[in-house]
Amino acid sequence: MRTVTVLGSTGSIGCSTVDLLEQARGQYQVRALVGGKNATRLAEQARSLNAELAVVADESAFEQLSALLKGSSTKVACGRQAVIDAAALPADWTMAAITGAAGLEPTLASVRHGKAVALANKEALVCAGDVMLRAVKEAGATLLPVDSEHNAVFQAMADRQLDQVEKIILTASGGPFRKASVAEMEAATPAQALKHPTWSMGAKISIDSATMFNKGLEVIEAARIFDLTEDRIDVLVHPQSVVHGMVQYTDGSLIAQIGSADMRIPIAHTLAWPKRMATTSPRLDLAAYATLEFSAPDEQRFPALRLAREALRAGGAASAILSAANEVAVEAFLNEQIGFLDIARVVERVMTKLGAPPADTLEAVLHWDEQARREALALTPAYAG
Ligand SMILES: NC(=O)C1=CN([C@@H]2O[C@H](COP(=O)(O)OP(=O)(O)OC[C@H]3O[C@@H](n4cnc5c(N)ncnc54)[C@H](OP(=O)(O)O)[C@@H]3O)[C@@H](O)[C@H]2O)C=CC1
Numbered sequence: 001m002r003t004v005t006v007l008g009s010t011g012s013i014g015c016s017t018v019d020l021l022e023q024a025r026g027q028y029q030v031r032a033l034v035g036g037k038n039a040t041r042l043a044e045q046a047r048s049l050n051a052e053l054a055v056v057a058d059e060s061a062f063e064q065l066s067a068l069l070k071g072s073s074t075k076v077a078c079g080r081q082a083v084i085d086a087a088a089l090p091a092d093w094t095m096a097a098i099t100g101a102a103g104l105e106p107t108l109a110s111v112r113h114g115k116a117v118a119l120a121n122k123e124a125l126v127c128a129g130d131v132m133l134r135a136v137k138e139a140g141a142t143l144l145p146v147d148s149e150h151n152a153v154f155q156a157m158a159d160r161q162l163d164q165v166e167k168i169i170l171t172a173s174g175g176p177f178r179k180a181s182v183a184e185m186e187a188a189t190p191a192q193a194l195k196h197p198t199w200s201m202g203a204k205i206s207i208d209s210a211t212m213f214n215k216g217l218e219v220i221e222a223a224r225i226f227d228l229t230e231d232r233i234d235v236l237v238h239p240q241s242v243v244h245g246m247v248q249y250t251d252g253s254l255i256a257q258i259g260s261a262d263m264r265i266p267i268a269h270t271l272a273w274p275k276r277m278a279t280t281s282p283r284l285d286l287a288a289y290a291t292l293e294f295s296a297p298d299e300q301r302f303p304a305l306r307l308a309r310e311a312l313r314a315g316g317a318a319s320a321i322l323s324a325a326n327e328v329a330v331e332a333f334l335n336e337q338i339g340f341l342d343i344a345r346v347v348e349r350v351m352t353k354l355g356a357p358p359a360d361t362l363e364a365v366l367h368w369d370e371q372a373r374r375e376a377l378a379l380t381p382a383y384a385g
Pocket residue numbers: 007008009010011012013014034035036037038039057083097098099100102120121122123146147148199200201202203204205263
């Protein structure tokens with residue numbers, strides 16, 4: 001039986017993963033489930049999947065988790081080191097779905113045991129690209145892209161030669177403000193920004209989709225996964241979210257992966273890889289779509305794409321700085337401390353201040369992550385109401 005671990009099991013990607021594991025009951029042994037603070041959901045999942053270990057990062061949730069799992073065979077643990085230790089337990093397949101840079105060290109720990117790591121936590125690869133890819137190589141691990149666009153490109157590249165790829169295309173829904181004016185975006189509330197038109201996701205990535213920092217992070221993520229320079233990664237706004245990603249080959253062929261906006265599809269692809277598994281995900285009825293639209297992104301209203309491309313070209317810690325400043329700014333926006341358009345303003349100012357110092361060790365990445373957070377936090381009062 002294959003062994004699996006789910007990091008971030010209580011979140012949006014984590015719950016979809018657990019759903020697939022429940023559908024495939026008896027085929028997988030769950031080594032560990034890891035959550036942040038949602039002890040109730042974690043305990044339910046652990047009981048349902050008969051997990052060997054359940055870990056909450058937040059120590060204040062430990063008592064509740066222990067009480068909920070009393071009498072079960074699941075061991076319990078809490079705290080940051082316990083999360084990393086759980087990620088380091090040997091498993092044939094690990095889902096890395098903790099959100100933000102908090103997922104970096106646990107994801108690295110799972111990469112180091114040399115098996116398959118299904119990567120949803122894009123921020124880990126964005127902030128520590130060199131460190132992560134070196135660890136993958138040294139451990140002989142397999143990184144399987146979960147992010148819908150990257151999974152699409154991965155599928156569209158199957159069996160083909162990377163040297164015959166001209167470029168890849170990541171699609172973007174355009175988010176809730178695709179058609180909004182600058183004035184409307186300036187006044188946008190967290191509730192409006194959280195309302196993603198096509199996907200149901202966690203809060204941080206939903207705001208990133210609204211600013212298009214999500215697509216910026218995805219350009220950087222794609223550069224790392226597929227070893228492509230920034231000029232070979234295009235973004236196309238595609239409001240229907242039906243075509244997830246495309247690969248353009250040197251002969252002019254464009255191969256796309258198409259499917260419903262349901263993350264269980266790419267997750268299942270990585271879980272069964274290199275085979276396929278049956279899912280109950282909704283089948284796409286293409287005839288129900290009158291049209292599929294594609295257009296170039298508007299980099300004036302959505303500066304995030306330009307900033308991400310600049311960070312990628314600059315190299316070093318620039319991407320880690322962008323991602324960390326963005327995390328702080330998103331949090332400040334969700335807490336109604338800054339406005340929606342201030343998110344990109346904060347990120348740009350932090351990037352300008354800190355530049356692109358070298359970041360080829362984990363320590364250097366963590367240092368610049370911390371510096372960027374400090375700078376971004378210091379800036380938030382300047383934009384507050
Ligand atoms: N949702 C989606 O459709 C997609 C998501 N992704 C990426 O996947 C990742 C997860 O996204 P999503 O599932 O939406 O996010 P959610 O916010 O829904 O879930 C985040 C998960 O991480 C856990 N968590 C948070 N902080 C910590 C911590 N310090 N230590 C351990 N666990 C922690 C949360 O626990 P708890 O809730 O218990 O506090 C939760 O299980 C992100 O990097 C995102 O960009 C990529 C493509 C699509």
